[in-house]
Amino acid sequence: MSTTKEKVLSFIQKAYPNPISGQLISSELAISRTAVWKAIQRLKEEGYEIDSIGRSGYQFKEPPISKALLQDQLTTTLIGKELLVFPTISSTNTKAKELADQALIGDGAVLISEEQTAARGRIGRTWNSLKGKTISLSIVLKPDLQPAKASLLTQLMAAAFINSLPENDSVKVKWPNDIVVNGKKLCGILTEMSSELTKIHYVVVGIGINTNLLVEDFPEDISSKATSLAILQNQKIEPNHLISQFLKEFETLYLNFIESEDPTPFLDSCRKASAVIGQDIYLLKGNERQLAHAVEIDDEGQLLVQLAGETDLTPVFAGEI
Numbered sequence: 001m002s003t004t005k006e007k008v009l010s011f012i013q014k015a016y017p018n019p020i021s022g023q024l025i026s027s028e029l030a031i032s033r034t035a036v037w038k039a040i041q042r043l044k045e046e047g048y049e050i051d052s053i054g055r056s057g058y059q060f061k062e063p064p065i066s067k068a069l070l071q072d073q074l075t076t077t078l079i080g081k082e083l084l085v086f087p088t089i090s091s092t093n094t095k096a097k098e099l100a101d102q103a104l105i106g107d108g109a110v111l112i113s114e115e116q117t118a119a120r121g122r123i124g125r126t127w128n129s130l131k132g133k134t135i136s137l138s139i140v141l142k143p144d145l146q147p148a149k150a151s152l153l154t155q156l157m158a159a160a161f162i163n164s165l166p167e168n169d170s171v172k173v174k175w176p177n178d179i180v181v182n183g184k185k186l187c188g189i190l191t192e193m194s195s196e197l198t199k200i201h202y203v204v205v206g207i208g209i210n211t212n213l214l215v216e217d218f219p220e221d222i223s224s225k226a227t228s229l230a231i232l233q234n235q236k237i238e239p240n241h242l243i244s245q246f247l248k249e250f251e252t253l254y255l256n257f258i259e260s261e262d263p264t265p266f267l268d269s270c271r272k273a274s275a276v277i278g279q280d281i282y283l284l285k286g287n288e289r290q291l292a293h294a295v296e297i298d299d300e301g302q303l304l305v306q307l308a309g310e311t312d313l314t315p316v317f318a319g320e321i
């Protein structure tokens with residue numbers, strides 16, 4: 001049973017990005033305006049940044065990621081049942097691996113942070129995250145799959161993210177781990193694994209989502225290469241709703257995959273939203289690059305390319321394009 005404070009919080013969140021009047025909250029909850037006001041003061045004391053906008057009512061300054069709000073909306077049975085929400089952290093992937101190594105978190109645990117101070121990208125790269133403007137999220141999985149299939153979880157995550165957006169026509173998967181809009185990066189995915197030759201101990205699939213970054217928030221050298229959901233949708237994004245929809249999609253695809261071992265449903269989503277199939281691309285290896293034509297994503301999640309001068313297709317398992 002949620003408290004008055006939690007119910008008031010939920011009203012402000014559901015109204016976001018619009019304000020909600022104290023009068024409306026008081027009549028919906030059948031409590032006095034003073035009780036609403038007191039609940040707002042308590043929420044502010046807890047660190048929620050809520051603006052009072054005259055007669056329009058109450059509105060988040062920057063919408064917070066909140067464990068209470070997430071738990072209120074999560075309808076999953078495995079993914080996110082164990083939920084760790086941090087205001088700031090070094091890296092959700094690093095923390096997830098530390099906790100999984102010590103068996104302190106289990107299958108389906110989700111770690112989320114509003115900010116990371118040492119976020120990691122693929123191939124030793126860094127990743128930028130900014131408080132209130134990005135979501136950093138890692139999921140711990142313990143699937144009974146051959147380790148060679150773990151990389152498919154990157155594409156499962158990409159499909160879950162795209163499927164969870166209400167309007168996703170312009171959102172594409174740049175194989176293997178980027179989500180882009182008009183060639184600009186919206187999300188990056190980093191999948192890491194602890195395994196033996198034939199047994200997975202755990203996989204951590206992490207995603208960084210640019211939610212509320214505006215053009216001026218990006219460093220100059222990145223603004224031509226990156227974008228955000230707020231730029232795409234022309235309005236601020238409420239993160240808890242986005243996260244709960246995303247985890248729901250992820251769970252549906254994941255439970256189906258581990259039961260059937262059939263990746264077709266999520267690979268089909270990635271194929272449909274592919275930014276590379278049908279395109280000429282460069283395969284990057286160190287300082288070298290090789291021209292290729294991207295033809296298809298096969299059932300192992302490999303990109304099949306046609307190299308210049310060759311008729312057979314060459315599978316590319318992982319790497320940079």
Ligand code: BTN
Binds near residue numbers: 127135138178187
């Ligand atoms: C890339 O584009 O190279 C992948 C970026 C992955 C960033 C996410 S944010 C959540 C998780 N924690 C990390 O340190 N990295 C991933």
